[in-house]
Amino acid sequence: MSRRSPWAALLAVHLIALAALVAWLALQSRPVQMHDLQLADGEKLKCVSYAPYHFPGQTPFDKDLRITREQIAADLAALSHITRCVRLYSVDQGLDQVPSVAREIGLKVLLGAWIGYDRKKNAAELDHAISIANEYPDVVRALIVGNEVLLRRERSEDEMRALIRDAKSKSQVPVTYADVWEFWMRHDSLAREVDFVTVHILPFWEDEPVDIQHALQHVAAIHEEVQTHFGKPILIGETGWPSEGRQREASRPSPANQARYIREFVHQAHDRGWDYNLIEAIDQPWKRRLEGTVGGYWGMLDADLKPKFPLAGPVADRTSMQLPLLGAALGAALAAAVALARRGAGGRLRVAACASIGAVGGMLAVLNWEHGRVAYRDELEWILLGGLTALAATLAVLVSAWDGVMLPGARSAWRDLRHGWAPTPARLLALARGTLVFAAAVAALLLFVDARYRDFPTLLYLTPALIFGTLAALGRGAARAERICAAIIVLCGIGRWLPEPANPQAIAWLATTLALGLPLMLARGEHQQGE
Incomplete structure (x- = not known):
């Protein structure tokens, strides 16, 4: 030895x-040069996903949690500086107050009804969402019946068709369903039931992850493919990029990459006339339990409602x-x-x-x-x-x-x-x-x-x-x-x-x-x- x-x-x-x-x-500390996002006077982001669970201990899994109107008002007031619209995924836990607050602040709402395994809860959620949409037709842009339900395999295509038809028969606002673009292509007959097709295009989460250099080319190609296939108005219901977490092949979460993606996507979307919703408004720490570190950091604002990056100038990861x-x-x-x-x-x-x-x-x-x-x-x-x-x-x-x-x-x-x-x-x-x-x-x-x-x-x-x-x-x-x-x-x-x-x-x-x-x-x- x-x-x-x-x-x-x-x-x-x-x-x-x-x-x-x-x-x-x-x-990491080197500033990264990127495209500046220069919006016209008064122009804002078209829509951002809003979930209020950004304070310690807040989670949608807490059945006893009810978000206060005061918190919703503070959140939407902060978001009103960057967007004209918020997307909801549920009307439970106090989120049914959002349209009322949004009306006062001057925001529009994409109102979501959460559809899952529990049929009884689905029926109650959908009925409540329809009544809210009909009460605030000047605020609610559309009713979204379910989010990625087919992806999660919690309901069948026929069951979703029945729920969408039921909503359309009662709703005074347009009705749609939201899922990743691949599942829309697999279940394309659902397009006949909706007023417009809401697709999620997330380069980071693709089965073959797309790097930041080619992410916008990927989004444009998918948007064109979906538009051609369905021949209906398309809403990009979710797109964005994470700022923290595990790298997937060439797709790297980072503050600079998030800033670059948001700036370049919004510039391209406004230039091409795309309708879109960014995921998401505020970082969601609770999502780390479902998706690891990366799940909690897709927000435009951090958990303290502070902007995570500027819309112009270089951005560094550290x-x-x-x-x-x-x-x-x-x-x-x-x-x-x-x-x-x-x-x-x-x-x-x-x-x-x-x-x-x-x-x-x-x-x-x-x-x-x-x-x-x-x-x-x-x-x-x-x-x-x-x-x-x-x-x-x-x-x-x-x-x-x-x-x-x-x-x-x-x-x-x-x-x-x-x-x-x-x-x-x-x-x-x-x-x-x-x-x-x-x-x-x-x-x-x-x-x-x-x-x-x-x-x-x-x-x-x-x-x-x-x-x-x-x-x-x-x-x-x-x-x-x-x-x-x-x-x-x-x-x-x-x-x-x-x-x-x-x-x-x-x-x-x-x-x-x-x-x-x-x-x-x-x-x-x-x-x-x-x-």
Whole structure:
């Protein structure tokens, strides 16, 4: 077994990682030039989807929730600065007050009736929506009977036809049905029942995701195809782009891409005379439970009703590098101080290596905190994932206090601690390695089997990958259980990358899984480890 000093390798690996992270942050901070959206005097967006669930704890799944008229009035007042119309998906939970408030503010409404599995609830919802539409015909532009019901397979085509016919026989306003464009093409006979066809065209969510450079070409092509096929007025009922979340092949959520898509789409729509509704008015944090991080960030306004991007001028994905750089500086200083206080073999090289580890660990701790603010959905995720983030961040301190001896296996370290042995840095590092490698194996497996709405946890496991991967490559050994977890990490990392080999996020995750898993998987076990 090689007993080479690890400090030179750790220094080199972490300096490379630090340079890569700084370059990535600089790229994110670079303003992106794009088309300015210059609307004529008095011209606004034609319509935006409105859901009021943007305050903490608000969700349409809360049957007892009723949105107050005051909140609706505040929301619509903010939206009136950017749009002339809002689209609703339901008239439940206080949303039946929207047409009344909209009349006072001067907005129009696309009124939706939510159709799902429950036939009794569907009937009550539709009857209520029809009565509201008939009460406010000067406000309600149209009644939308159901949203993506066929896509969700909650009702059949014949059942939707019956509901639409019933609504048309009672409604004083035009009636339509909304679904993704592919399902309209599959169920095109429904077009005979509606006054106009409402299609959803979402380049990001296509089965073959479309990148931002070709997104508007895709929308134009689909609009022309649908228009030609049906020969009826077309409303693009949903289109937009997310600002946060997981990249799907070449489709990358980001503030700059969202701004670019909205600006270019609105310019093209107004130029071509398209009728449209943007998704959506306000970020919806509750949607993260259904669609992951990306689901919560399609809004023109954030959850505090502040505009997320300007309609003119360049836009950057990151407004400042200050916090990550501060985290790096503090991490480097803390790790170097611990290394100096724990004088041991390695001298200045050891101190420099520990400082570089601290810099990377501090920067990643800040980046993981930033990600948690947009991605973590509840206290449990903050406890579990936040705990793993904190554990990864402490690795720099543990390594700085470590004297370079062979690490035991996690089980051996735990047994020693239970028997009253001293909690040496080596034993604590071994426990941390076992915990983080097991957690990474679980994360890699979940991402492999169910990837659609899961973020790539690259930033969370990069620190363990750099430290433990380097030590294993230098012959520091690994216990059998850790080698099994490492094999899962490697296989699942490769398996997740293969379906989207050009996705930079998938590539970064592949590199992280290989850096962590491959050296551990190939490492020799040690008798001292007790495995």
